[in-house]
Amino acid sequence: MPTFWLVALLLALSAAGYNGGRRRAIATAAGNVKDLHSLPSYYGYHVALAAFVPSIAALAVWLLAQPVFIETRVSGMIPAEAIPESSSIGLVMSDVRRVAEGLDLAVEQGLLTPREARNASAGAQDLRALMGEVGVALGSKVRPEALSAAQAYRNLSQNGRDAMTAVVALLAIGGFVFAYMRIHKDFRARNVVERAVLALLILAASLAILTTVGIVLSMLFETKNFFGLHSWTDFFFGSTWAPNFRGGSELSILPLLWGTLYISFIALLVAVPVGLFAAIYLSEYASGAVRAFAKPLLEILAGIPTIVYGLFALLTVGPALADLFGKGGLLGVEWMAGATSVLTAGLVMGIMLIPFVSSLSDDIINAVPQAMRDGSLGLGATKSETVRQVVMPAALPGIVGAVLLAASRAIGETMIVVMGAGAIAKFSANPLDSMTTITTRIVSQLTGDTDFASPETLVAFALGLTLFVLTLGLNVLALYIVRTYREQYE
Amino acid sequence: MNDMTLMDKTVDTQNIKIAARDVNVHYGDSHAIKDVNVEIEDKTVTAFIGPSGCGKSTFLRCLNRMNDTIGICRVKGDILLDGEDIYDRRVDPVQLRAKVGMVFQKPNPFPKSIYDNVAYGPRIHGLARNKAELDEIVEKSLRRAAIWDEVKDRLDAPGTGLSGGQQQRLCIARAVATEPEVLLMDEPCSALDPIATAQVEELIDELRSRYSVVIVTHSMQQAARVSQKTAFFHLGNLVEFGPTGQIFTNPEDSRTESYITGRIG
Ligand SMILES: Nc1ncnc2c1ncn2[C@@H]1O[C@H](COP(=O)(O)OP(=O)(O)OP(=O)(O)O)[C@@H](O)[C@H]1O
Ligand SMILES: [Mg+2]
Numbered sequence: 001m002p003t004f005w006l007v008a009l010l011l012a013l014s015a016a017g018y019n020g021g022r023r024r025a026i027a028t029a030a031g032n033v034k035d036l037h038s039l040p041s042y043y044g045y046h047v048a049l050a051a052f053v054p055s056i057a058a059l060a061v062w063l064l065a066q067p068v069f070i071e072t073r074v075s076g077m078i079p080a081e082a083i084p085e086s087s088s089i090g091l092v093m094s095d096v097r098r099v100a101e102g103l104d105l106a107v108e109q110g111l112l113t114p115r116e117a118r119n120a121s122a123g124a125q126d127l128r129a130l131m132g133e134v135g136v137a138l139g140s141k142v143r144p145e146a147l148s149a150a151q152a153y154r155n156l157s158q159n160g161r162d163a164m165t166a167v168v169a170l171l172a173i174g175g176f177v178f179a180y181m182r183i184h185k186d187f188r189a190r191n192v193v194e195r196a197v198l199a200l201l202i203l204a205a206s207l208a209i210l211t212t213v214g215i216v217l218s219m220l221f222e223t224k225n226f227f228g229l230h231s232w233t234d235f236f237f238g239s240t241w242a243p244n245f246r247g248g249s250e251l252s253i254l255p256l257l258w259g260t261l262y263i264s265f266i267a268l269l270v271a272v273p274v275g276l277f278a279a280i281y282l283s284e285y286a287s288g289a290v291r292a293f294a295k296p297l298l299e300i301l302a303g304i305p306t307i308v309y310g311l312f313a314l315l316t317v318g319p320a321l322a323d324l325f326g327k328g329g330l331l332g333v334e335w336m337a338g339a340t341s342v343l344t345a346g347l348v349m350g351i352m353l354i355p356f357v358s359s360l361s362d363d364i365i366n367a368v369p370q371a372m373r374d375g376s377l378g379l380g381a382t383k384s385e386t387v388r389q390v391v392m393p394a395a396l397p398g399i400v401g402a403v404l405l406a407a408s409r410a411i412g413e414t415m416i417v418v419m420g421a422g423a424i425a426k427f428s429a430n431p432l433d434s435m436t437t438i439t440t441r442i443v444s445q446l447t448g449d450t451d452f453a454s455p456e457t458l459v460a461f462a463l464g465l466t467l468f469v470l471t472l473g474l475n476v477l478a479l480y481i482v483r484t485y486r487e488q489y490e
Numbered sequence: 491m492n493d494m495t496l497m498d499k500t501v502d503t504q505n506i507k508i509a510a511r512d513v514n515v516h517y518g519d520s521h522a523i524k525d526v527n528v529e530i531e532d533k534t535v536t537a538f539i540g541p542s543g544c545g546k547s548t549f550l551r552c553l554n555r556m557n558d559t560i561g562i563c564r565v566k567g568d569i570l571l572d573g574e575d576i577y578d579r580r581v582d583p584v585q586l587r588a589k590v591g592m593v594f595q596k597p598n599p600f601p602k603s604i605y606d607n608v609a610y611g612p613r614i615h616g617l618a619r620n621k622a623e624l625d626e627i628v629e630k631s632l633r634r635a636a637i638w639d640e641v642k643d644r645l646d647a648p649g650t651g652l653s654g655g656q657q658q659r660l661c662i663a664r665a666v667a668t669e670p671e672v673l674l675m676d677e678p679c680s681a682l683d684p685i686a687t688a689q690v691e692e693l694i695d696e697l698r699s700r701y702s703v704v705i706v707t708h709s710m711q712q713a714a715r716v717s718q719k720t721a722f723f724h725l726g727n728l729v730e731f732g733p734t735g736q737i738f739t740n741p742e743d744s745r746t747e748s749y750i751t752g753r754i755g
Contacts, residue, residue, distance in 0.1 A: 288561060370559075371598035375661070378556060379611040379668055380588025389610070394601050 003063065006165060010055055010172055014048035017176050021047030021183060029185040038190035046189040049196050050179030055172035062164045070156045074149050082145035092146065095138070099127070099150035100157075102136035109134055118151060219468065222461035230455040235462060241425035241436075243445065243456045251459045253466060255425040259435035263346045263421060264410035266431060270350025271410075272403055275357025282358070283365040284387055295362070302355035306415040313348040313420030314339070321347075325432050336432040338422065343431040345420035349413055353406045360405065364398030365391060397481050404478035408471040414439040438463050507532040507672060507702040508553060513567035515548055515557065522548045526567075526728040528721055530672075535694055535703045537713035537734065540723035541749065546706045547595055549723070550674050553704065554590035555583040571672075588615055591670030593678050595706075597657035599649035599664075604641050607649040607660055608632060611668030627667055634696070635663035636689030654681040662690065666697070673697060675705045679712065691716050710750055714738050722746045 018041075025043035029035040036043075075093050083092055103120070106112040111130060112120070120127065127142040183189070227235070230251060238252030278298065282291055318339030323329050325336040368391050376386040392399075414437075422434025423444070445460040452458070508530040515523035522545045530536050530553075538546045548557070555576060557563040569576050576586055588611075599607050608628045611617070618624035628645070632638040637659040641652070649660050658681050665673060675694075679687040694716050697703050707713050713720055713734065720737040722730045722745075730737060730746045741747045 369598070371594065371596060372600060374556060374559065374594060375598040375600060375664075376610070377559060377584075378554065378587055378592040378594065379614065379664065380584055380586075380591075381610075381614050382584050385614055389614075390600050 003059070006059065006168060007056070010052055010059075010168070013172050013176060014052040017047035017051040017179070018044035020176075020180060021045070021189075024180060024183045025185070025187075025189070028183060036185050037188050038193075042189040042193050043183050043187070045193045045196075047176060047179040047183070049193070050175035051172050052175075053196070054175050055168045058171050059164070059168045062160075062167070066157070066160045066164070070153060070160065073156060074153050077149055077152060078145055082143065095146050096149045096153055098136055098138065099131070099142055099146055100153040102127075102131040102134055102138075103150060103154060105134040105136065106130055117154070120147065120151075216465075216468070219461050219465045222458055223465045226455055226458035226462045229458065235459070239427070241441070243459070245454065245456050249456055251455065253438070253463060255427055256436060256438045256441050256463070257466075258427050259342070259421065259425065260411055260437040260439070262342050262431070262435065263349065263417060263437060264407055266343060266346025267349035267353055267410045267413075268403065268407055270347060271353035271357050271406055274350075275354045275406075276361050276399065278354065278358040279361035279365055280387055283362050284383065284391065295359075298355045298358055302359065304352075306352060306413060307419075309348050309352045310415040310419035312351075313344050313416055317348050318344040318420060321432070335430065338434060340420060340422035340434045341432045342421060342435050345417045346431070348420055349410055349416050352413070352416065353410060356409065357402055357406050360402035361395070361399050364395045364402065367398070368394045397484070401478040401482035404474050404481070408474040408478075411474070412439060412467060412471050414443060418443065438467050442467075505531050507534075507572065509568075509570040509573075510549075510552075511568040511570075513549070513552060513565065513569060515545070515552060515566075516564045517548075517560070518562040522726055523552070524726040526723075528728055528731055530702055530704060531719065532702045533698055533700070534719055535698050535705060535717040536719040536721065537717035538704065538706045538721050538723060539708070539710070539713050539749070540729075542708075544723040545726045546723050547676050550592075550676055550704060550706055553672070553674055554587045554592055556587070556592060558583055588668060589670055590672040590674060591665040591668055593658075593662050593665045593673070593675040595676040595680070597654060597661050597681065599652070599657050599660050601648060601650050603646045604632075604649045604652070604660060605645040608663050608667050610664060615668060617667075617669065631663040631667040632660075634666055634693050635659045636686060636693065637663060655683060655686055658682060659686060659690065662693070666693075670701065672702045672704065675703065677706050677708065680708070687712070710738070722749060724749070 022040045022044040025036055025040050026033060033040060071093065074096060075089055078089065078092060078096075083089055103112070103117045107114055107117050111133065121144070127147065128138050128140075131138050131142075230249075235251055235253055237254070238250055239254060240250040241252055241255045243249045243251060282294060282298075286294065318341070321341065321344055322336055322339045324331055325333055326338075327334045327336075329336075372390055372394060373386055376390045377383075381389070417437045418440045421436060421440070423436050423440065424434045425436050425441070426433070428435065442460045442463050445457055445463075506529045510526055510528045510530075513523055513526045514521070526549060538550065540546055548563075551557045552565050552569060553571075553576075557565055565577065571586070571590065574581065576583075591611075600610065602610070605628055608631050609618075609624055612624060612627050618627055629638065629642075632641060637656060640656060641647075641660075649657065652660060658678060662675070662678060665675075679690055682690060691712065694703055694705065705713075705716065717734045719732065720734040721728055722737065722741075722743075724745050730741060730743045732742075737746060738750060741750065
């Protein structure tokens, strides 16, 4: 049975379970709903859940596991001689899958009877032409080994699917019956549903965490491979970034880290004062009308995709800076070679971060109790004295947290630096030099023809992991600071 | 004859520190204070009494323009401090609040050390020329607020870490440290034990020799003990205003009488 219909059947069964459960509950209480432990609908949900949840879980697991299982079984059937010189088991297997799929389609369209498909032999028919007819293009004639493997593949999947339908249906019906029989007027269906809700919430929460763990583990794994191929001392303590796909690369993170931190620093230099002052204005001085207008506007700024900021860096800010500091520029100095520079990327990234800093700070400043301001104003302090001496110190931990969050965004930012900062990895204190960052190097190491066995590619994972650790550290620190100092006003 | 009346008038206006004429306050659409006329004398303690929600705090906040910080609050009428309209455009509310200090209904110490809390006003207004003078002001203010003995060993501890009653006394110390001419106190003793209450009342009595004090209180005994004048508010109206003795022994309005004897509240 196709999966779609199977799911539809499960849903229908649950719906029936809901109705049946309700009815039975009311019946056990002899029609007196007040005698029931829970509301009738809870009994209904109880039966529906028992019919649906275990069976759908089994279905999901089966769907994930079956292809893996069949793949290993079938690839074991292919003899080593059947793999051509220039090919690999992976390529042969993909041929097998395509042939199996072609046979399925041919049966579906009536070109072959199921029997013919099962017994077809490579010599008897022109299978390649037949496959072409149903829209499966094959590179060469179907080899006998591939054909028999494909037939085995079809057999296994067919049997697997039948077994799956049986198991899922049994589970669903079993759950239905079990739950239905349990219904009694004192049965605590409400508590069962409560636990089911809890389980659902836990599942959602753990999915997010598990994904993170998965990402970290896969990065760790590749990073380990990288350190097997390249010395870690060069990675952490070397001084040059010079990847060379013919071997002998120098892959040190330090110049990249320098570029990353330098650009982030400039970005924060722009974003923190401007964002903070904007937040102070909005929360302390602006009238309701201005606030209602300016706050959404700032938030729109936060919604602009970073690639657009990148374009702004590339087309506007970079050339403008070059006009000022470049050769033949307005200042008559020749400090800037091209349009890309640390300053270009830093300025634009700073602009990107302004709404981020200001909206976080605005929330934090608003959380300072009005009584605090009243106390200060009541002593004859001016507004700015109040802001400086009472509101800011009170909001400071939160603001530090906001700045750290902004810093971690700056460090992880990619598009603006790709377009604004250039691609030269070097140590330089001149903000008008081109430099590059960790994120852009990850992109450039992984784009194009890549071979996931060379250190030049694998270094991307080591870079990514370092970046992850760095930003994670900043976020944890930010949260810690915000939490520790928050209680003060409660 | 003419000279005499003129003389009388000047004496009169000198005695009156704050005069409110036809004051009306609205919070948006709700009318919180209705046509209140009151004259608060210098070197006198004036008590505002009345049931909860009748507008005592609101009216008190008008006297140092703290209502300016509430967006929806509109104040109409004249309030004269030493004969000058405090709602005049030329008057700087910041300056005004330095002269008319306030202790709020809920204690609101700053998240700073106890010392910095008290030193806040004097620092802003430059009342001390050096650290020694500032220390002196801080100590004197804390003593006057009857909290010195409890905090003298931990002046560096945060003011927010004190108990509710201690915080309230800290706020009183903070307010007297700026040496205001008028001190507005909104239920300053609501969180205090009887001993601290007695000490604060003593402070109020002492302040009377130099300043004018306005105190909001829910305690009839306290009003009777500390004040010379009493104003009774009810539903936004000033029902009765007069010498405390007369209000408590021989009120003119029946509402005043029922409130004092505990029948409305
Ligand atoms: N910020 C505000 N916004 C809107 N309405 C307010 C505000 N403050 C007070 N009010 C209203 O004004 C009226 C008077 O309030 P006020 O705080 O002056 O009462 P009160 O006499 O001080 O009462 P209490 O003895 O409980 O402190 C009340 O009806 C209250 O709801
Ligand atoms: Mg009040």
